[in-house]
Structure formats: C-alpha cells, structure tokens
Amino acid sequence: MRYAVLGTGEVGRTLAGRLLELGHEVTLGSRSRDNPVAAQWATAEAGRAHAGTFADAAAAGEVVVNAVGGRVALEALRAAGAEHLDGKVLVDVSNPLAFEDGRPRLDPVESDSVAERIQRAFPRARVVKTLNTVNCQVMVDPRRVPGDHHVFVCGADSDAKQQVTALLGEFGWPAGRVLDLGGIRSARAVEMYLPLWLALFGRFGNADFNVEVHRTR
Amino acid sequence: MRYAVLGTGEVGRTLAGRLLELGHEVTLGSRSRDNPVAAQWATAEAGRAHAGTFADAAAAGEVVVNAVGGRVALEALRAAGAEHLDGKVLVDVSNPLAFEDGRPRLDPVESDSVAERIQRAFPRARVVKTLNTVNCQVMVDPRRVPGDHHVFVCGADSDAKQQVTALLGEFGWPAGRVLDLGGIRSARAVEMYLPLWLALFGRFGNADFNVEVHRTR
Numbered sequence: 537m538r539y540a541v542l543g544t545g546e547v548g549r550t551l552a553g554r555l556l557e558l559g560h561e562v563t564l565g566s567r568s569r570d571n572p573v574a575a576q577w578a579t580a581e582a583g584r585a586h587a588g589t590f591a592d593a594a595a596a597g598e599v600v601v602n603a604v605g606g607r608v609a610l611e612a613l614r615a616a617g618a619e620h621l622d623g624k625v626l627v628d629v630s631n632p633l634a635f636e637d638g639r640p641r642l643d644p645v646e647s648d649s650v651a652e653r654i655q656r657a658f659p660r661a662r663v664v665k666t667l668n669t670v671n672c673q674v675m676v677d678p679r680r681v682p683g684d685h686h687v688f689v690c691g692a693d694s695d696a697k698q699q700v701t702a703l704l705g706e707f708g709w710p711a712g713r714v715l716d717l718g719g720i721r722s723a724r725a726v727e728m729y730l731p732l733w734l735a736l737f738g739r740f741g742n743a744d745f746n747v748e749v750h751r752t753r
Numbered sequence: 754m755r756y757a758v759l760g761t762g763e764v765g766r767t768l769a770g771r772l773l774e775l776g777h778e779v780t781l782g783s784r785s786r787d788n789p790v791a792a793q794w795a796t797a798e799a800g801r802a803h804a805g806t807f808a809d810a811a812a813a814g815e816v817v818v819n820a821v822g823g824r825v826a827l828e829a830l831r832a833a834g835a836e837h838l839d840g841k842v843l844v845d846v847s848n849p850l851a852f853e854d855g856r857p858r859l860d861p862v863e864s865d866s867v868a869e870r871i872q873r874a875f876p877r878a879r880v881v882k883t884l885n886t887v888n889c890q891v892m893v894d895p896r897r898v899p900g901d902h903h904v905f906v907c908g909a910d911s912d913a914k915q916q917v918t919a920l921l922g923e924f925g926w927p928a929g930r931v932l933d934l935g936g937i938r939s940a941r942a943v944e945m946y947l948p949l950w951l952a953l954f955g956r957f958g959n960a961d962f963n964v965e966v967h968r969t970r
C-alpha cells in the first residue's frame with residue numbers, strides 16, 4: 537500500500553518508519569519540498585521512502601495519515617489539497633495540544649474536535665480518528681506495554697474503520713483490542729482523554745503506558 | 754466513622770448505603786429537612802442512618818462526601834456551611850455533567866474543574882477528587898467489573914488522600930489500584946474523562962466497565 541504521512545515530527549517519522557518496515561511505500565510530507573529532515577529520511581530509506589510537500593505526499597498516498605499537531609492540521613491538509621484527499625482514508629492521530637503560559641491546553645475542546653474539523657473541511661475524505669491516546673512508540677509497537685490494552689477508532693465510514701483496523705493489526709493491535717466508539721463526533725471523547733494521559737505521564741515519568749477497558753460480559 | 758453524604762440521587766444513596774453496610778454512621782443530606790427520599794432511607798436503615806439538610810449532614814459527619822451533581826456542588830456545599838467543612842476530608846465524586854439540547858456537555862471544562870472550584874471556595878476543606886470515573890455501583894463494589902482496574906485520587910493534602918485510599922479499600926479497591934494523580938488541578942484530567950466514559954457506555958449499553966492502566970515497570 538502507498539501511504540502519505542503528513543508531518544516530520546517524532547510521530548510522523550515513527551509512523552512512516554514502521555510503515556516502511558511493514559513493506560509499504562511511504563511519502564513523508566512537510567511544508568516545504570526541501571525539508572532536510574524529510575530529505576534525510578528518504579535518502580536513508582531509499583527505495584520505498586520518499587519526501588515531498590504535503591501535496592506531493594497526499595497525491596502519492598492511497599491512504600493519508602495526519603501526523604501534524606492538531607492545531608495546524610487543517611492548514612497542513614489544505615496545503616495537501618482536497619483533490620488529493622477525496623475518497624481516501626484519512627487517519628488522524630493528532631491531539632489538540634496547545635500551550636498557554638507553558639501549560640498544556642486543549643484547543644479545540646469539548647464542543648468540537650480536530651477530527652470533526654477535518655471531516656467538515658474535507659467532507660469527501662474518509663476520516664478515522666485513532667491512536668491519539670498512546671505515545672507514538674506504542675502506536676506502532678503496542679507490545680512495549682504489557683497487557684491487553686486498547687486503542688479506539690472513531691469515524692462515519694465503517695469501511696474506512698475496517699481498513700484502519702487492519703492497519704492497526706499490522707502495527708500489532710489485534711482486532712479485539714480495537715474499540716469502535718462510533719461516529720466522528722466521538723473523537724471528542726478520545727481527544728479529551730489527553731489530560732488524563734498527561735497526568736499519567738507526569739506520574740510515571742515515561743510514555744510506555746496505556747489503558748485496558750474491562751467490562752462485564 | 755461518621756460520614757455525611759450530600760445528595761439523595763442514585764450516587765448518594767448508593768454510597769450512603771454501602772457506608773452503612775460497612776458499619777459507619779451516615780447522615781444523608783439534602784436541600785430540605787423533609788426530603789421524602791432521605792427520610793424514607795433513614796427510617797428503613799434506622800440506627801446508624803440519619804437524614805437532614807446539607808448543613809445537618811455536614812455538621813454530623815467527620816468526613817463529607819459530595820454526591821450531588823457537579824453543576825450544583827458549590828450551592829449544596831454553601832448550604833452545608835463552610836464552618837462544617839473546615840479541616841474535614843471532603844470527598845468529591847461528582848462530574849461536571851450538563852445538558853444542552855439534550856446532549857451531554859461538560860461545565861466547567863479544561864480551564865477549571867468542579868473539584869478545584871470546591872477547593873477554592875472552601876480553602877480549609879481537604880478536598881479529594883475520586884471515583885467519578887466509574888458508575889456508582891462500581892464505586893462501592895469494584896468486583897462488578899473483572900480485572901485489576903484502577904481508580905484515581907487527586908488533591909493537595911496527602912493525609913486526606915491516604916484517608917480516602919483507606920475508604921476506597923473498604924469499598925474493595927486495593928491500595929495498588931488507587932492511582933494518585935497529584936494535586937487538585939489534576940481533577941481536570943479525571944473530569945475530562947467523562948466523554949470517553951459516556952462513549953464506552955454508549956457502546957456497551959451498561960455501566961459495568963472501567964479502565965486498567967498498564968505500564969512498563
């Protein structure tokens with residue numbers, strides 16, 4: 537499969553690297569064509585790894601992964617171009633993390649979510665929110681954390697969620713540990729989990745944790 | 754121990770009933786002295802069970818449990834009287850749940866929390882936020898849900914958190930499953946978990962679930 541990964545930060549590079557390891561073709565997209573991080577990445581992983589603008593990446597990918605921060609996601613996706621997102625699965629792993637006086641804040645929060653904003657702005661993209669509840673190392677290697685912990689998917693398009701569940705399976709998340717929370721509005725629930733994630737990170741001092749949902753059957 | 758439980762809704766009655774079972778003396782507090790629900794409860798559980806106003810309850814209790822909704826918590830606690838809260842452990846199990854056009858909303862959210870508002874309004878109370886991340890049946894009987902799932906405590910006063918952890922132990926939560934998230938500000942994290950709880954409730958169709966935090970040790 538050909539993937540576009542938008543964002544050359546740690547999240548984007550981690551996802552792109554793992555997709556390559558899994559045998560996929562990946563274009564790592566950034567704001568400018570001469571982004572040195574992306575260029576170096578593509579050189580080091582020659583063959584199935586490419587670097588380019590957000591638009592280059594989105595044009596090349598059959599599936600597009602939004603791995604830029606939640607606050608700049610719309611801008612990056614506009615640069616990617618609606619015509620390169622139409623009909624494609626758009627995996628949004630971002631969090632609405634902002635900083636105010638050095639303190640983490642959420643923007644948007646509660647009455648909206650990054651994923652909903654993306655879906656509204658690109659109605660023909662098939663947006664699936666997932667993976668934002670874990671650190672990027674855990675995203676692509678859930679075995680870093682012991683136990684049968686869960687990851688969530690949210691989105692309007694069932695087929696797109698199925699496709700993303702299959703991708704999560706490639707990353708090491710069995711289908712039984714992928715919880716479908718419903719439509720894209722439920723992205724608010726997983727984006728608002730961020731403060732609890734940050735509190736646990738503060739308490740543990742590392743990001744190798746995740747939650748398992750236990751229930752009475 | 755003598756407990757005040759403020760609030761005669763399902764949460765208050767469930768907590769009060771369990772405290773009685775555990776051998777404690779409980780005053781169930783409500784807005785008015787002739788609340789029929791509270792009066793009936795006290796009659797049915799004669800001896801160690803009492804009913805009264807919020808002020809009657811808070812005056813009688815060595816520990817006060819806020820089990821009214823988050824949006825009316827300050828009003829109920831003002832009626833209880835600051836003089837009856839001074840120096841006491843004040844266990845806040847509420848959620849900032851509001852409804853707008855029939856949809857659940859959070860108020861306050863993100864820049865504040867119910868527990869912080871309570872602590873600011875009653876600086877001499879020793880506020881501990883806990884249990885709001887589970888249904889009231891699970892609060893008092895965690896074995897309803899399989900697995901080593903967790904509950905959280907937040908608050909400025911370590912001794913108060915210790916005391917609440919001991920109470921949680923009486924309810925059936927081993928100390929190892931009580932995660933201390935830090936000061937009262939971390940109450941935002943557990944209050945903002947509510948949308949995820951609601952999404953899971955919507956998906957499962959019942960409230961017998963909770964999360965276990967897995968981590969690499």
